[in-house]
Amino acid sequence: MNENPFEILKQEFPEIAASLGELVEAQKSFKGIDNKTKQLLNLAIQTANRNPTGVQLHASMAKMEGASREEVLGAVVLNLHHSGLASVMECLPKAIKGFESHTEEP
Structure with missing residues (x-):
């Protein structure tokens, strides 16, 4: 069974998942905060x-947006x-684990 909660939501409730996806995209397009900061806030x-x-x-996503390990862990602590x-x-x-799972440099 798929362990990704959003994938399960998409399988079981496709319309709700699609609406949630639209909301997430609208939030991503908000220009007042840069993407790295958005991910640190999400953390x-x-x-x-x-x-x-x-x-x-979000640790993995923050790293993709250029966050350092110190920034990611700091957002948690x-x-x-x-x-x-x-x-x-x-x-x-x-x-x-999320930070280390993303091995590519931003």
């Missing part, structure tokens, strides 16, 4: 939401005083 949000899968995905130790400890390994 912080996913950490606060205790979503390790999202952290891993920044949550320590906001969302607590459990969120950071749950997500930090996935941030490392």
Whole structure:
């Protein structure tokens, strides 16, 4: 079975996935924040939401946008005083895994 949650959503609920995809594309086109910063913000949000899968995905995407390892891990650890130790400890390994899974230089 496919372990990518968005792929499962696309298979089970194609119309909803398509609408969500349109929303994501609209957010990507927002010009007020550069793409690297958007991905670092997404990392912080996913950490606060205790979503390790999202952290891993956005860590890889942040690296593709030019983020350094220090920036990626910093976006996770920044949550320590906001969302607590459990969120950071749950997500930090996935941030490392996501960053290291993307081997190409931006």
